[in-house]
Amino acid sequence: MNHYNRFMPLLCTSLDPHGSYKAYEVIATEEACNGRIDKFLADVLHISRNKIQDSIENQLVEVNNHVVKCNYMVQFGDVIRANLPIPIDLDVLVPEDIALDIVYEDDDLLVINKPAKVVVHPDETYRTGTVANALCYRYKDLPLKDNIPTRPGLVHRIDKDTSGLLVVAKTAESLKSLASQFYHHTVDRTYYLLVWGNPKNDSGTIDVHVGRNSHNRKIISSFIDNQQGKRAVTHYQVVKRLNHVTLVICKLETGRTHQIRVHMKHIGHPVFGDMLYGGNVIGSGQWYASYKAFVQNCLKIMPHQALHAASLGFQHPVTNESMFFEASLPENFVKLVNKWEKYVT
Structure with missing residues (x-):
């Protein structure tokens, strides 16, 4: 069943350094009434709903010459104009x-x-x-x-x-x-990370399946029933406890997307600064103004997750020689750890 009686691309012009947008005009028929505009446009234009929602939030979608929100319910006769990203x-x-x-x-x-x-x-x-x-x-x-x-x-x-x-x-x-x-998981990989909180054990293994979140594909979820996703195994060891944060080293047995970040969140210790998995807010300690200011300063030093692929070992593909490489912690990671050490003392 058609939900529109006119569908006409109007123009294509560069609006953003990361890509181009195409302008569309759609006039809704009676069958389209009472449906959300983001779902309606996704169905009609065959463009992902996430991209539609992003354009709506950036005020690039108008109905009858008025900017609308994602929950706008399409009405019969609505003239919808949308600037949507070209793949x-x-x-x-x-x-x-x-x-x-x-x-x-x-x-x-x-x-x-x-x-x-x-x-x-x-x-x-x-x-x-x-x-x-x-x-x-x-x-x-x-x-x-x-x-x-x-x-x-x-x-x-x-x-x-x-x-x-x-x-x-x-x-x-x-x-x-x-x-x-x-x-075949024969590559030796270790990561240094700073996590929120104080892990109960000095070392341990996290063996929990991970996979794409059904509502947001940018997020990876953990599945304790092991009936969804893929098996993921992370071995961790505490390097230094700093009261409200802990320096940890992880060794990967498997290599799933966001594995360490999701696993550490799963055990209640998200990676410091990790915006996607809750590490960019205070995860341990009292919400005193001075402490909050200290944490904000730490996040300015390292405005992303405190995670570093520190070593890599594998067999040379031609000579079969065992190869092993190490990379020192980045300067801002070192400054972050030093700042927490001074705070503790």
């Missing part, structure tokens, strides 16, 4: 002259120390400025992970706001071998 072409990777902190390199692979705030490969939010763009500029014939043009040599990834070590394959043989090692 970017993820099949094209633009080479960019971006410096890489290369820890090791040979003919078969390289190991990079990625800073926080840098994305590994393009997605719908970050089109340029990624590690992949830098690799594309520096190397011309890297093998493609899963035959995806925007994944040159990328065996694995770490989150944008996580710093630390990445291994990149330079040949198809290396990519196949390294990908197999990650798949």
Whole structure:
């Protein structure tokens, strides 16, 4: 059943440095009445509801020349005008002259120390400025992970706001071998993190399934019944207790998306500064004004999750030699820990 009697794209113009928008006009028929506008437009235009909602929140959707909210109920005869993002072409990777902190390199692979705030490969939010763009500029014939043009040599990834070590394959043989090692969980990976609270045990293992949240795909959820998601195993050990926060080292047995962040939240100790999983608000201690100000200053020092991929070990894909690399904590991570140490004393 059609929910509209006219659907006409009007124009396409660049409105945002991260992409383009297309303007649409839709006139609602009687069948569309009493439905939310975000759902109505998603059904009619075949664009994700999240993108529709983002455009509505940014006041890019009007009904009868008036800006509306997501819960507006569509009425018969409504003239809806919407500026909605055009899906970017993820099949094209633009080479960019971006410096890489290369820890090791040979003919078969390289190991990079990625800073926080840098994305590994393009997605719908970050089109340029990624590690992949830098690799594309520096190397011309890297093998493609899963035959995806925007994944040159990328065996694995770490989150944008996580710093630390990445291994990149330079040949198809290396990519196949390294990908197999990650798949079979034979790669040695450790992370340093600062978490809220004081874990009960000095060490432990978190064996809890994780998977995409059914309501928000940007969020990963933990599933205690182990009937959903995929198995994820994280081993942790306390390095230093600082009253309201604790420095911890984690070793990954599996490598699921956001695994450490979700697992630490699951046991009640979210990663400090983690905006997605509740680490950017006070998670331990009294809400005194002075303490609140101290925490805010800490968040300014490190305005993202305190998580660092500190070591990476694997078998060389050609020589079979055992390779092991370490990356020191970033300067702002060190300053953050020092600030908490001074506060404790």
